[in-house]
């Protein structure tokens with residue numbers, strides 16, 4: 001499990017720590033982790049020269065960490081510059097850097113932000129690693145000048161360096177030149193100290209310009225921006241430097257790893273059969289989108305449902321049964337239902353069928369997953385339920401556009417108008433939480449990082465899915481996985497004679513999201529675990545997964561990889577006891 005805490009909580013824990021240990025001692029430990037990361041990244045570049053590091057230094061202890069880090073690197077014969085961008089930089093850090101032979105660059109801070117930024121850009125050219133020590137946990141609000149312009153110019157330079165490299169690669173057929181690994185990685189890598197400067201929102205929102213990192217070496221504990229989107233899209237690989245702080249307050253957000261999923265997963269024992277493993281009922285597809293159900297049903301079956309029942313248009317039933325002959329067309333007992341993929345609001349017969357199953361599930365307190373068409377038909381479907389309440393075991397799976405539509409419909413926006421998709425994308429945690437408050441349901445807000453939020457619970461955020469997973473049908477596969485997970489959870493509770501709780505269901509749903517993302521990674525040719533290496537300080541440079549790593553996939557590739565993803569989770573989970 002990866003846990004992220006509020007910045008103020010972590011700062012307090014660090015204060016408590018430095019009350020018992022000298023601050024410089026703690027800072028040197030932090031700086032040591034930054035220096036080690038830089039040295040490893042440079043070593044992996046396989047350079048004929050020693051390598052060069054440039055630190056961008058602000059006025060606080062974040063800048064102090066950066067100064068101590070370059071001091072350590074300079075002592076191991078790496079060429080280092082430190083660009084001092086504050087009138088009063090950390091004095092002992094400056095001294096340490098100077099003593100170690102670091103070249104201190106002091107742009108004239110009385111000049112325009114652009115002139116200062118150009119001085120920075122000149123220093124950065126040709127370096128291998130940029131250490132971002134402008135602002136850390138002491139940052140307040142959007143970056144001020146000259147940092148904002150410095151960051152803008154450095155970002156532009158990095159993008160340009162990437163483009164030039166791309167052109168070289170495209171030219172290779174004419175020149176016969178094949179860029180090697182070291183050339184591929186010629187763009188300077190950015191190592192953020194504690195957090196990329198400019199990212200400070202406690203809810204993952206991003207205000208103003210920031211410097212995205214390839215690796216973030218974070219101190220003490222993970223900050224919210226390390227896991228919460230959209231900020232988390234800019235932290236790169238996160239490495240935790242364990243300072244030995246103790247935090248007893250609840251997390252701001254958590255992410256399940258393979259071992260947690262292995263623990264949460266229902267596995268069949270010798271006395272199990274299809275009904276005790278969970279029967280999933282799927283209502284998907286319509287005359288407009290007849291074949292959506294194929295993906296939902298196959299995904300549910302491959303996730304390990306004991307049985308999958310399917311209701312949909314006649315032509316779709318044939319397609320479902322030809323692909324998954326194990327599916328059952330006849331209605332009957334079920335433990336969780338999935339309503340909505342490929343469901344058209346104009347298909348009255350199908351909406352009526354979905355409504356009937358929803359009433360059955362609601363009356364029996366069974367989990368139900370509401371996706372796509374069922375979210376669009378919210379008013380018609382939910383108004384049929386007693387009190388118009390969907391219940392705690394409902395799982396809503398909107399993407400940002402659907403969440404905006406639903407929030408608008410529920411009147412969750414401002415007085416003047418509804419919520420836009422862009423607003424949800426800018427503050428996904430805020431709006432997922434709002435949606436869960438309005439409905440009482442578990443909300444799975446889909447995106448590059450998917451949030452799983454239940455009322456009053458610590459939100460889960462899962463980052464496994466590569467960008468290639470954003471493809472037609474991927475959401476249908478997720479919905480199929482989730483209904484199988486929900487059916488298994490319900491079946492297990494029935495066996496134990498206990499009520500399935502919303503908190504338990506939310507955790508299992510997060511595990512289902514992990515399986516979907518991990519299956520997509522495997523399908524795309526990536527290794528199952530995203531190299532987040534949060535507690536390993538032995539990173540290899542190839543662990544820094546570049547944007548766009550992997551290869552294109554289609555939704556059915558994800559389904560095919562589901563069993564392998566589950567196998568990986570179970571292998572990382574506990575050895576179960578038969579008793």
Ligand SMILES: NC(=O)C1=CN([C@@H]2O[C@H](COP(=O)(O)OP(=O)(O)OC[C@H]3O[C@@H](n4cnc5c(N)ncnc54)[C@H](O)[C@@H]3O)[C@@H](O)[C@H]2O)[C@@H](O)CC1
Nearest residue numbers: 014027059060061062135136137138139140142143144194
């Ligand atoms: N306190 C501790 O126990 C430890 C702190 N450490 C480091 O210290 C950092 C926190 O240090 P500080 O509290 O000095 O704070 P920071 O260094 O994060 O930020 C303070 C500096 O940034 C400026 N600043 C704040 N908001 C700004 C904005 N929006 N635009 C431009 N400048 C802005 C302030 O004027 C000040 O100069 C951590 O992020 C971490 O890197 C680590 O060394 C570990 C131990």
Ligand SMILES: [K+]
Nearest residue numbers: 132135195197
């Ligand atoms: K920073």
